[in-house]
Amino acid sequence: MGVVAEENITASNNNSLTSNKNYWTVQDVEKATKGSWVIPPAEGWTATGVSIFAPALQPGNMAIIRTEDDKTGLLASVALRLSPPPSCLITTEPEKILSDSIPLLKVADNTDAVLAMGRYARDKMKGRVLGITGSAGKTTCVAMVADALSAWGPTCKSNNNANLPRGVAWNIASMPWDSAHIVLEMAIGRMAVSSRMVRPEVAIFTNIQPAHLGENTTVHDVALTKSAIFVGMAPGGVAILNRDMLEWETVSQAAEAKQQNIVNYGTHPDCQYRLVEYDAQKQQVTAQIGDRTLHYTLAAGGKHMALNSLATLAAVEALGYPLEPAIEKIGQFAALAGRGEEKQVTVNGLPLTLIDDAYNANPGSMQAAIERLSGQSCSGRRIAVLGEMAELGPGSESYHTELAPLLNASQIDQIFLAGSSYKHCWEQLDEGKKGAWVDAPDDLKPLLLEALKANDTVLLKGSNSTKVHQLVSWIDQMQDKAG
Numbered sequence: 001m002g003v004v005a006e007e008n009i010t011a012s013n014n015n016s017l018t019s020n021k022n023y024w025t026v027q028d029v030e031k032a033t034k035g036s037w038v039i040p041p042a043e044g045w046t047a048t049g050v051s052i053f054a055p056a057l058q059p060g061n062m063a064i065i066r067t068e069d070d071k072t073g074l075l076a077s078v079a080l081r082l083s084p085p086p087s088c089l090i091t092t093e094p095e096k097i098l099s100d101s102i103p104l105l106k107v108a109d110n111t112d113a114v115l116a117m118g119r120y121a122r123d124k125m126k127g128r129v130l131g132i133t134g135s136a137g138k139t140t141c142v143a144m145v146a147d148a149l150s151a152w153g154p155t156c157k158s159n160n161n162a163n164l165p166r167g168v169a170w171n172i173a174s175m176p177w178d179s180a181h182i183v184l185e186m187a188i189g190r191m192a193v194s195s196r197m198v199r200p201e202v203a204i205f206t207n208i209q210p211a212h213l214g215e216n217t218t219v220h221d222v223a224l225t226k227s228a229i230f231v232g233m234a235p236g237g238v239a240i241l242n243r244d245m246l247e248w249e250t251v252s253q254a255a256e257a258k259q260q261n262i263v264n265y266g267t268h269p270d271c272q273y274r275l276v277e278y279d280a281q282k283q284q285v286t287a288q289i290g291d292r293t294l295h296y297t298l299a300a301g302g303k304h305m306a307l308n309s310l311a312t313l314a315a316v317e318a319l320g321y322p323l324e325p326a327i328e329k330i331g332q333f334a335a336l337a338g339r340g341e342e343k344q345v346t347v348n349g350l351p352l353t354l355i356d357d358a359y360n361a362n363p364g365s366m367q368a369a370i371e372r373l374s375g376q377s378c379s380g381r382r383i384a385v386l387g388e389m390a391e392l393g394p395g396s397e398s399y400h401t402e403l404a405p406l407l408n409a410s411q412i413d414q415i416f417l418a419g420s421s422y423k424h425c426w427e428q429l430d431e432g433k434k435g436a437w438v439d440a441p442d443d444l445k446p447l448l449l450e451a452l453k454a455n456d457t458v459l460l461k462g463s464n465s466t467k468v469h470q471l472v473s474w475i476d477q478m479q480d481k482a483g
Contacts, residue, residue, distance in 0.1 A: 039094075
């Protein structure tokens, strides 16, 4: 079908996992991987989990070691320099490991070993497991749901944006088996493999957007592929679906075919969790849930956050919990870095509000970001700095051009665009809103320094591959120098 998917794993502390609890024993590792010890561990040896990515390796983790022929895992030279070192090394070529001080396990295939450890750990888990997918908003929704569920016990969530099968597996394999809740992000690539491993009892489907498109891929194809999240669910599970999304019928029919109980949320009149109103200035939500009308305020701005909050409340009730503790939690939830985080910075002596939404972009998330900025309460001007949206297939330029009417109708004062796909969008923008159109985000640096004024609110948004996030880092660095 040609669906494009890429797993972006970024370095960060693996702080979504609870304390470093040692669950893996020698026997567990042997059973899961079917491997054989070249250097056996000492008696009583245990491990906290497994890692295939050095910056995410935690104390007590085992490390998968890549080889020239088997690319999954860390380089041996990197693993052997880590302090503390991994609790054991797992590889297909143990003879190339120049160490006799770390337990060493030989396996037939690194990827198979990681997936097997993920499945083994999932079998050991007694807590409630939720899977979240969609074209946009997965990571934020995972974080919000996990934060809400922490009111009822230890909760683990996906980390490092590891949302394809290998990443899902090492996330699961590194989570304590007695966790009350596990919330996992699941991307489009090999979704059925991930679903059969995760076996979620609750699945949240945030949306379908024109994203991950190849030359011959349609939005319908994306919906079908993502709907494989239901493959691993037992009959009678709960599918929480955005009623407003593209391909609603495709996704809902796929859930029905797997005998899931469908719960819907959104703005549609028939929604069980319905967004009645969102006040962008006050960031206040009015929602109808059954015969209850709820009013609550969010710390994170944007209508998309209000929709995420409804999906979260649906998940909470699906697990049999009351809404009130969850509402308190989501009211305090802050947007993540790169995904709408708002922060105060000072550049050249100018106080600014920066909205960092530069991790990724597609037409749906771009619209949400523009609407958020347009409705944002601010004392200065509203400035949009937009990079290109990637993986939109042959219709890429049209998707960029279609942003022009939205931008013109918005309360945004000045617009800066980076990338050739914005050619016709730029031509259609109102003259009074035009800031600059350049080839690459880096070209905007001197223009922004000249254009920005005190108390401006600045949105930076674009696909990760277009490097708008480097503008965020540039501003942060200037902020550091100023401080």
